[in-house]
Amino acid sequence: MPGRPAPPAVLLTTAEALAAIRCDLRMYGPQLDEFCSLAGALCGLAARPAEQGGVPGLELAPGAGAARGRFVPWEIAARWLCRALTRSHPGPEALARLCALVFGQRAEALPAAPGEAPRIRLETGMDGFACTRCGRCCLDLDYHAECDAEDVALWRRLGREDILAWVGREQGPEGPVYRIWRRPGTPLYAERCPFLRRVPGDTAFVCTIHDVKPAICRSYPGLRKHALLTGCKGFPRG
Ligand code: SF4
Structure with missing residues (x-):
């Protein structure tokens, strides 16, 4: 059994x-x-x-x-x-x-x-998690964490200038640090993900760069605590 x-x-x-x-x-x-x-x-x-x-x-x-x-x-x-x-x-x-x-x-x-x-x-406490595509995690970007150099390398290989245009680059003590999502040509960061779209006729959202989205997005929410403290709707309400 x-x-x-x-x-x-x-x-x-x-x-x-x-x-x-x-x-x-x-x-x-x-x-x-x-x-x-x-x-x-x-x-x-x-x-x-x-x-x-x-x-x-x-x-x-x-x-x-x-x-x-x-x-x-x-x-x-x-x-x-x-x-x-x-x-x-x-x-x-x-x-x-x-x-x-x-x-x-x-x-x-x-x-x-x-x-x-x-x-x-x-x-992780993530058993029972199912994304509802509510978009909460992408509609209110209260973080502009570093994205991985591997993400940037992938977008360069794929020629994804549309994504790279939204990546900020800063010089850190150990090399370049990349941040998402910075409005092209400005030092300002977006308040919501620029690659999120509402599904027509639905309340759900879809990520338009899902297949190549950054590691930080792929791993969200990662832990039940992080999900609950950031307003994720992916756990059944009990
Ligand atoms: S907040 Fe949670 S349930 Fe909503 S889209 Fe993001 S991962 Fe899915």
Whole structure:
């Protein structure tokens, strides 16, 4: 009898897992419960969600003799936790525990084969996902993340000047960095994807560059948490 299929998962190098956690800390605004848990896990500090002058943040447990703990606004807390994460050099097991805490999914460190780097297996929680083509992810581009050099190389090979015209190029410390989608001939970025079209007579949308769309679009939403926090409609409402 066939067993249950394994839940969908990704394999991350330790560098990728660290980058994913840092990205999570900066991307979603004040995730105070998560920040408090990380303050404990990374720094051994007790903290609780708090607010001061309308700004959400963390209140660190008071030191001896103090009535109240120090308040840390959430944006500062996010940066501080990113630095603490880098400084703590977590091994694969510790990193898997941090991934589970941050992404709310099962994570485990896989034993590394001789000569290979360790990997973290992170379940994505994407079982049950079905894209409704609502277009939410492309109608409100609140990111202009780097697109891969491989994407740009593919578009050049295919002569897709129509796509390349919308790619911004900046000089990064390690070479060129490409960003999407920059209005041709301007320094301004589009608020919605220029390659999205509404299906005639329907509420659904279609990507007109689906076969060659950038890796960042192909991988969206990737994780259930990312889907839910970015308004994706691809999970049944329960
Ligand atoms: S937001 Fe989610 S459901 Fe909507 S088009 Fe994008 S991936 Fe599909």
